[in-house]
Amino acid sequence: MAPGSTPTATAPVLRATDIHKSYGKHPVLRGAELTVGPGQLVAVVGENGAGKSTLLKILAGTLAADRGEVTLSGTLGHCPQQPVLNEALTVEQHLRYFAAAHRLPDADRGRELVRLLGYERYGRSAAGELSGGTRQKLNLTLALLHDPDVLLLDEPYQGFDWETYLRFWDLVDDLRARGKAVVIITHLVFEQDRFDLLADLSDGRLTPRTASREGHHVGA
Template sequence: MPSSATPVPALALEARDIRKSYGKHAVLRGADLSVAAGQLVAVVGENGAGKSTLLKILAGTLPADRGEITLPGTRGYCPQDPILNSALTVEQHLRYFAAAYRLPDLERGRELVRLLGYEGYSESPAGDLSGGTRQKLNLTLALLHDPDVLLLDEPYQGFDWDTYLRFWDLVEDLRARGKAIVVITHLVFEQERFDLLADLTDGRLTPRTTSKEGHHVGA
């Protein structure tokens, strides 16, 4: 008889024994993280706990002192502080990043702009945007190439309530399409949205809550 067991989603991201020190200060002391396709994970910790350091290492923008990362697909990284050119408009950012990713058109970028509700700023220079709108553009650029793994550092910082809800609608669509998402935050207001929460304390990740069997942090 065929098995009725639910298939286990493939791992989209696995990090083992990640360590990072700044001088004599050890920030990460052997952090482990496994994220399955379609899974939404929150990494929670106080300011200075090393959350952004961990995400930069996962994104490949900061080398670890030790450890191993397996990420077979593509990744998108949305840093806490938007890295934008103040002189370029929203539309120009989309064009430059689409060219960098060798995308055939701007269809996905314009769809994201619409979904996040800032169509009226297409011709506005990034330097003239509010903090919340800059963050929308930051998120759009991270998602432009439809990555398999999305790494988000305090992604809804500066969002108004409408944009906050739009963000979660977008996240649910990404999960339904099998995208893995890691959110770095110091506060979680709606824990039920996440498959797993993990606390980053003393440089290590510890599971706090799981809502689905088989999803885990570490081993």
């Protein structure tokens, strides 16, 4: 930085502004807003039926909002609550096919994630033979395969045992240390002090609850 210059605020990597969505005559989102910066960890918390998955799909670009705007800077990884897997393909085949879809030179990052999440022994198993927790591990691996700048997770630890839960947070800490933003959609938050922001989704709007990490700030 040049002498006398003023530091500038870090630009957000994900911003949702005035998001509205209705299904028929039933409004689900009524002006939801969210801003996420690099390296920040955000939880969107709400009861079942509050519109959490609808918001996630709009943020991921898989569902159009009725009104409002989502802007993304960088690449996106999306891990839906229900794994989108081919039941007949093995774990290794999923890694290779998704690597090819992302135009990656190899599936080495995927294999590294498989080791980090502790399910190497299932490499030759078909997805249809995996337990719910292992399917969720594969779902997360595929979302992270291309090392996205923003990761959107819908109820990510569903079906995880305690060891996998701890490995998941080790992985999140590594992502944040490398400037990746992580948004977790959930109905229940454990260990609230892990997050920079908890935003409650109620009546179609997001309300920030707390920013618990010193030196980080996210607006909603």
